Amino acid sequence: MKLPEAYYQSNDVVALSRNLIGKYLFTSINGELTGGYIVETEAYAGIVDRASHSFGGRMTPRTQTMYMQGGVAYVYLCYGIHEMFNIVTSVEGQPHAILIRAVQPTYGLDIIMKRRNMETLKPNITKGPGSVAKALGISRKINAFSLQGDTVWVEDRGLTFTDDEVTAGPRIGVDYAGDDALLPYRFYVKGNIYVSKPNK
DNA sequence: TCGTCGATCTACT
DNA sequence: GTAGATCGACGAG
Numbered sequence: 001m002k003l004p005e006a007y008y009q010s011n012d013v014v015a016l017s018r019n020l021i022g023k024y025l026f027t028s029i030n031g032e033l034t035g036g037y038i039v040e041t042e043a044y045a046g047i048v049d050r051a052s053h054s055f056g057g058r059m060t061p062r063t064q065t066m067y068m069q070g071g072v073a074y075v076y077l078c079y080g081i082h083e084m085f086n087i088v089t090s091v092e093g094q095p096h097a098i099l100i101r102a103v104q105p106t107y108g109l110d111i112i113m114k115r116r117n118m119e120t121l122k123p124n125i126t127k128g129p130g131s132v133a134k135a136l137g138i139s140r141k142i143n144a145f146s147l148q149g150d151t152v153w154v155e156d157r158g159l160t161f162t163d164d165e166v167t168a169g170p171r172i173g174v175d176y177a178g179d180d181a182l183l184p185y186r187f188y189v190k191g192n193i194y195v196s197k198p199n200k
Numbered sequence: 201t202c203g204t205c206g207a208t209c210t211a212c213t
Numbered sequence: 214g215t216a217g218a219t220c221g222a223c224g225a226g
Contacts, residue, residue: 042207051207053222062222080219082208099207130208173207 001155005148008070008089013096016089017043018187021166022159025103027152029137034108036126037159040101040188040195042171046094051177054095065144066095073152075143082130085138101129104194123193165190
């Protein structure tokens with residue numbers, strides 16, 4: 001059921017981002033299993049994408065994870081507070097990545113609520129990339145972990161959404177990227193309550 | 201070595 | 214609606 005290594009080797013990040021909608025993301029951190037299905041993603045298309053950390057072929061200690069072979073996790077800190085979870089795709093040397101922006105939780109709800117310090121299952125529990133990472137217990141320790149391992153992985157459980165149910169639009173929080181900020185690289189399930197801001 | 205600012209979220213006015 | 218949190222990466226000096 002785990003998506004095979006080959007799934008992540010595709011050179012078309014945008015198509016993969018669309019395809020990941022409805023796939024199940026699981027984490028097993030300290031023996032605590034949590035997961036849910038993906039309802040919002042964003043594609044970051046390598047060295048030609050101004051919004052990407054690897055724009056222009058930038059190679060630093062932080063970004064080198066993006067240059068690894070597809071099928072590993074890329075986790076980094078933003079605004080000093082939030083961890084962001086990405087999936088690296090394509091072949092080695094090609095820094096493509098997909099940001100997981102929102103997940104509909106289905107497994108380990110009690111653990112997720114405990115991690116988020118919430119009594120009830122509010123929609124914003126996994127809304128937005130920072131929240132997803134916290135809810136699933138993802139931290140930078142997981143950076144560069146293979147998705148074939150037993151800590152983080154993605155499964156296909158046969159859940160699919162039609163093109164009528166999925167919308168493409170510009171990415172969030174990338175105004176600095178100029179014209180590239182307008183690219184329709186964000187995919188989300190229309191009207192899903194776990195999707196951040198514009199979700200219609 | 202230092203200063204700036206970010207693929208954000210929450211709480212409070 | 215808006216401010217504050219909070220730290221590491223990066224480019225300039």
